[in-house]
Amino acid sequence: MAAGLVAVLGVFLLGDAAVRGSWDVVLRAVGPVAVLVWGLWVLTYRPCIRLDDHAVTVVNPLRRTVVPWHAVADVRLRWQIVVETVGGRTVQCWGGPSLPRPKPARRGERAVLRQPDEMVVLLDRWSERRDDATGGDVVRGWDRPAVLVGAGALALLAVSLLSLWLGA
Template sequence: MASGLVVVLGVLLLADAAARGSWDVVLVALGPVAAAVWVTWVATVRPCIRFDDDAVTVVNPLRTTRVPWPAVRAVRQRWQVLVDTVDGRTVTCRGGPALPRRRPGAGGPADAPAVRPLLDRLAERRRVAGTVAPVAPVETTWDRVPVVLGAVAGVLLVVSVVTATVTAVA
């Protein structure tokens, strides 16, 4: 929440500097604002867990992993949702629901009702596929969009530092 407010404030101040014609301020502030927007998007908005009839797809900040249902050995939850595969890998879902805090004195593990739809779909797919389903490979790929946008934010950050240095020397 706080990072979102920082991003909104940065964008508003950047727009105000542009509207006033203070292009030196825009050039100095553009890189940090772009980096803050990118980090906020990659870390808090983008990560998620999607699933359909064929697979569970884990979208982490810079990578996406698609695990076909026959390749899923178990779904469990620690601080994040973990998908264990039949080949021994564990995929951590950065965008999954977190465990609720346990109350002091409450016995037993914390319950995670937000993971229930994923577990229900896994059980359904196992019933449909039976026990002899072929295991498709787990696919992990870099996502071009966040990587390219991160590179652009990095270049803008370098431009801002160089502009700030040049204006400070002059």
């Protein structure tokens, strides 16, 4: 929520400077605003977990990992969802639910920790599809959309710094 407000505020202020004809302000501020909005987008909005019939896809900041169902050895919930592969590697899922607070217990009873609904869906899909060997191998790589948008934001930052240096 706060990241969205920062993005809207940055775009609004840049638009206000453009409408007023302060192009020097727009040129100097567009780079830092773009890098800030990109960083917030990559860290707070972009991470996610996608499930399909053949694999679980984990999108973390700047990285993307596709784990076929047959290559999943274990799925557990720590501070976030952790997928362990048959090869022994672990994938931390930034975009999943976090560990919930335990449900208050009555005197003498143990506190009950409820599974998040997302975790239940992931475990159900894994139990249905773990014998399906059509997915291939675990694929790790860069998250291309995030990297390309980041390169664009860094290019705008370079333009802003250049205009600041030339204008001084």
